[in-house]
Amino acid sequence: DAGVIQSPRHEVTEMGQEVTLRCKPISGHDYLFWYRQTMMRGLELLIYFNNNVPIDDSGMPEDRFSAKMPNASFSTLKIQPSEPRDSAVYFCASSLTYTGNYGYTFGSGTRLTVV
Amino acid sequence: DQQVKQNSPSLSVQEGRISILNCDYTNSMFDYFLWYKKYPAEGPTFLISISSIKDKNEDGRFTVFLNKSAKHLSLHIVPSQPGDSAVYFCAVSDSGGGADGLTFGKGTHLIIQP
Numbered sequence A: 001d002a003g004v005i006q007s008p009r010h011e012v013t014e015m016g017q018e019v020t021l022r023c024k025p026i027s028g029h030d031y032l033f034w035y036r037q038t039m040m041r042g043l044e045l046l047i048y049f050n051n052n053v054p055i056d057d058s059g060m061p062e063d064r065f066s067a068k069m070p071n072a073s074f075s076t077l078k079i080q081p082s083e084p085r086d087s088a089v090y091f092c093a094s095s096l097t098y099t100g101n102y103g104y105t106f107g108s109g110t111r112l113t114v115v
Numbered sequence B: 001d002q003q004v005k006q007n008s009p010s011l012s013v014q015e016g017r018i019s020i021l022n023c024d025y026t027n028s029m030f031d032y033f034l035w036y037k038k039y040p041a042e043g044p045t046f047l048i049s050i051s052s053i054k055d056k057n058e059d060g061r062f063t064v065f066l067n068k069s070a071k072h073l074s075l076h077i078v079p080s081q082p083g084d085s086a087v088y089f090c091a092v093s094d095s096g097g098g099a100d101g102l103t104f105g106k107g108t109h110l111i112i113q114p
Helices: none
Strands: A005-007 A010-013 A019-024 A031-038 A042-050 A053-056 A065-071 A074-079 A088-095 A110-114 B010-014 B019-025 B032-038 B045-051 B056-059 B062-067 B072-077 B086-093 B108-113
Touching (some): A005 A088, A031 A074, B045 B062, B072 B086
Parallel strands (some): A010 A110, B010 B108
Antiparallel strands (some): A005 A019, A031 A042, A031 A088, A042 A053, B056 B062, B062 B072
């Protein structure tokens, strides 16, 4: 298995533009998580899906952020319009369980820079 | 309000010695505790975990200790090797659904000196 695959690895965009981050989870994993890492806040959970259904999006910072999972092998995180304070590393992770006792498998992340 | 605290942003240890990374949590409902390791430009990778019914779990050079009364978790690495230089995150989970997925600390950057 290739693991969790995220694209792009790096994204530089201008303020106000739309940004779409992509994630392919590990086949057979029922849970998919989007995390954001910043120096100030560390790793924070934005949203998670179970069997393609969004379960909790209370971590999504604003209405500018949206996430979808149209099928078991693909998810997107969209920011529209983007702002400089959205600059961070965004990680996607997948897991067999919600509780994490087996551990989540993370992708390599997308480093987003909004200028 | 941080539910998981790693109070040491960085730690420097000599190769061959023991590295001890610490983590404190606030909620007694957490029942799984994990450590992740992260190299630059990579995602965090799962290292070791422990459930609340245990107080120790060992895997090779890595041992995790849980002190439930003190709400304290620690990771011991012995002997430390240069490849252990990374950022270590502790994470907690509430299987009763009281927490949202895994909650992470801010990480400790471990530097192994040759």
